[in-house]
Amino acid sequence: MTSIPELEIEPEKNKWAKRIIIGVVVLSLVCGGLYFSIKAIIDSGITKGPDHMFGDQHLKTSVALIELHKTRYGKYPETMSDIKFLGLWDKIHTHSVYYLPRNDLKSYYIEVERGWIGKPKDLQMPQEFWQGTGFDPSLKNSTTFSPDSLGITKNNNTKQLIPLCQIMS
Numbered sequence: 001m002t003s004i005p006e007l008e009i010e011p012e013k014n015k016w017a018k019r020i021i022i023g024v025v026v027l028s029l030v031c032g033g034l035y036f037s038i039k040a041i042i043d044s045g046i047t048k049g050p051d052h053m054f055g056d057q058h059l060k061t062s063v064a065l066i067e068l069h070k071t072r073y074g075k076y077p078e079t080m081s082d083i084k085f086l087g088l089w090d091k092i093h094t095h096s097v098y099y100l101p102r103n104d105l106k107s108y109y110i111e112v113e114r115g116w117i118g119k120p121k122d123l124q125m126p127q128e129f130w131q132g133t134g135f136d137p138s139l140k141n142s143t144t145f146s147p148d149s150l151g152i153t154k155n156n157n158t159k160q161l162i163p164l165c166q167i168m169s
Helices: 011-043 048-073 088-094 137-141 164-168
Strands: 097-101 108-112
Touching: 048 088, 048 097, 048 108, 088 097, 108 137
Parallel strands: none
Antiparallel strands: 097 108
16 A cells, blocks of 8 residues: 655744734734724713813814914915914814815814814804804805815825824924
């Protein structure tokens, strides 16, 4: 009888392949668990107060910077990135709002996208707050904007979140 030759498996390569696969699986489970844990915390409403407080500050600071830009240059900025002389903390505020100027840069719409962790659900400013500003709530659902006014051609997405360590460097 002829015997079937045995296949030789290199144990060292096999050991590393198993380690890599196990590592990827464990990392995936940890990341997935972390994602769902954070989502559950946000959905529980525990961050509602801080989200509202931080969102309020982000909105007020961003509006002040937008209105200062209008005072200096005679028109509202095309994107939040066009605002000059920002402090390090101002970037946190300007990257936490959604800003939409009208094509002629004579008015704008702004809303908070991120408070502390999530988006504040019921953040409302009194009408008196908007007095004397270029805020126009009717622009919220408008589709008459060019890609330039949204910053698309300049690659300036105002919704982009920047890590604090990048801002501080």
